[in-house]
Each structure stands twice: as structure tokens, then as C-alpha cells.
Amino acid sequence: MTASLVTARLVPAPAPVPPGLWRAFARDAVLNPEEKAARDQALAELRTEHRRTPEQVVAGYRDAMRKAGWHIEAETSDHRARLEARRRDGADINLMVTHVRDRGVNTYVLPAARLGKPPVWLAVNKTDFAHAVHHRALPHAYSGTPVFSKCRCGKFRAPNEFWALQALLRTRIRRHLKHQEKRRERRVYRCEADDRVWHLTSKPSWKGGTPGWGVWAPTPEPPQATGPAPGRQVSDPNSRTRGDHA
Known part of the structure; x- marks a missing residue:
């Protein structure tokens, strides 16, 4: 009977390696509630510190258009910002910059009209x-991309x-010349769904209190005189002049 000799070899332990990327992601799933709350608070503070308001985002566009001589109308809030610019000398071209928080900046151009x-x-x-x-016009032979309107x-x-x-x-001209009494439009206003759309309306104000754009109120009639007509004399019964009854 032969006995087999077994020689034991010492196998070195594997060298420790840093965890892979998937292990780092998996680590977030095993955070205890205290660690998770601390992480969320730190991330929120970082986002709040480096987060700019919509007005600050479009400030560079406003300054550039103002230096170029554009007349700017701005509407800003905590959620969005809109800049609309036109030339003071009456050029037909208009510019618009819009930005919604956590989104990109959109730039639009309304070119000059053709054939009316x-x-x-x-x-x-x-x-x-x-x-x-800077040039009050788009580059030569530029067609651009028409904007899809969100107005419904x-x-x-x-x-x-x-x-x-x-x-x-x-x-208003057709109403007075052609007697189209059904057309009662009296002002214009910007569409709530699309900043690049304007409508006509017959309501004198917006939502019962805010004056609208382009209000054309009827010209008030001159007050009628309540006294006697010109050339007519009215005797005062309390006065005693020649010709009155004693």
C-alpha cells in the first residue's frame, strides 16, 4: 500500500483593491437614514449656492441689446424670464429671449415684413x-426655423x-364703414400660452382689473350744458328789474 504524500502550499492572500464604480453606486443604497439626510442636505446647499435666477441668466443678452440701441421690455419671475426688444427708430425686426428655470435659453428673431x-x-x-x-438683420440668405405655436x-x-x-x-374701420356691429374688439393682449402670439378681444380689461395692451376706449362725449340755451333769458322771480311784476 502506497501512501500519497500531499504537500501543502501557502497561497498568498489577494491584494486589496479599491471598490469599483458599481460598488460606489451601490454604497448609496445602503446609507443609513442619518447619512442619507446629511448627503441630501449637502447637495441641496450646493445646488442653491450655484443656482442663478432666470433674470441673471438673461442679463448678458439684455446688456448686449441695450448697448446696441434696442428698446427692451422685460418680464421676469422666479420661474422664467422673457426679453423682447425692438428698435427705437421703427425697424420692423424684433428680438426675443426666453428662459425657464433649469432649462436652456431660447433666442428668436422676427424679421422684417415682406409684401405687407x-x-x-x-x-x-x-x-x-x-x-x-448688431446688424439689425439675419445673415444673408438665412431662412431660419419657424417656431411651432403653442396657442390653442x-x-x-x-x-x-x-x-x-x-x-x-x-x-374698427370695417365696423364703422361696413356697419359690422358684431365686431366689438377694442384692445390687444399677449397670449398666455405663447409669448410670440397676440390676440384681439372685446373685453375692456384682463381678468377684471388689469388694464390690457392697446386699449382703445371710446372718446368721451362733452358734457351737455344744463343751463339755458344761448340767447334765451330766464327771469328770476326773486329779482326786481324794470318790467317785472311788483
């Missing part, structure tokens, strides 16, 4: 927008306040 027809807003990139700011009001759409007032003027 209202133009269409175009979505442009930052380079073409800067060209329009079913009303007449105008691209800006100027074209909406032109439509309101035509409506």
Missing part, C-alpha cells in the same frame, strides 16, 4: 442672434403688438 404680410418668428442659434443684435385659443394670431394693433385698426 405679417412675418413669422424664427428660432435662431446664438451666433445668428448676435448678428441680428382658436383666435386671430398676430406676431407682436404692432401687427395686432394694425388688425384692430382694420377691424
Whole structure:
């Protein structure tokens, strides 16, 4: 009977290696409640510290347009910001910058009208927008991308306040010349669903208190005189003049 000799070998222990990326992600799932609360608080403080308001995001565009001589109308809040610019000298081109918190910045250009027809807003990139700011026009032979309107009001759409007032003027002329009494539009306003759309309305104010844009109130009639008509004399019974009864 032969006995087999077994020789034992010492196997060295494996060298410790740092955990892989998947282990680091899995570590978040096993945090205790105290660790998770501390992590969430630290991340919230970092986001709040480096988070800019919508007004601060579009501040660079506002400064550039102001230096170029544009007249700017701004509407800002904690959630979004909108800048609309036009030239003081009456150029037809308009510019618009919009930004919603936690989203990107959108730039639009309303080119000059052709053949008397209202133009269409175009979505442009930052380079073409800067060209329009300084040269008051888009680059040569630039077509742009028409903006899809989010308006679902079913009303007449105008691209800006100027074209909406032109439509309101035509409506009032047709009402008086052609006796279209059903057309009662008296002011224009911006659509709530789309910043690049304006409508006409017959309501004198917006939501019962806020005056609207472009209000054309009827001219008040002069007050009628309550006294006697010119050339007519009325005797005062209390007065005693020649010819009165004693």
C-alpha cells in the first residue's frame, strides 16, 4: 500500500483593491437614514449656492441689446424670464429671449415684413442672434426655423403688438364703414400660452382689473350744458328789474 504524500502550499492572500464604480453606486443604497439626510442636505446647499435666477441668466443678452440701441421690455419671475426688444427708430425686426428655470435659453428673431404680410418668428442659434443684435438683420440668405405655436385659443394670431394693433385698426374701420356691429374688439393682449402670439378681444380689461395692451376706449362725449340755451333769458322771480311784476 502506497501512501500519497500531499504537500501543502501557502497561497498568498489577494491584494486589496479599491471598490469599483458599481460598488460606489451601490454604497448609496445602503446609507443609513442619518447619512442619507446629511448627503441630501449637502447637495441641496450646493445646488442653491450655484443656482442663478432666470433674470441673471438673461442679463448678458439684455446688456448686449441695450448697448446696441434696442428698446427692451422685460418680464421676469422666479420661474422664467422673457426679453423682447425692438428698435427705437421703427425697424420692423424684433428680438426675443426666453428662459425657464433649469432649462436652456431660447433666442428668436422676427424679421422684417415682406409684401405687407405679417412675418413669422424664427428660432435662431446664438451666433445668428448676435448678428441680428448688431446688424439689425439675419445673415444673408438665412431662412431660419419657424417656431411651432403653442396657442390653442382658436383666435386671430398676430406676431407682436404692432401687427395686432394694425388688425384692430382694420377691424374698427370695417365696423364703422361696413356697419359690422358684431365686431366689438377694442384692445390687444399677449397670449398666455405663447409669448410670440397676440390676440384681439372685446373685453375692456384682463381678468377684471388689469388694464390690457392697446386699449382703445371710446372718446368721451362733452358734457351737455344744463343751463339755458344761448340767447334765451330766464327771469328770476326773486329779482326786481324794470318790467317785472311788483
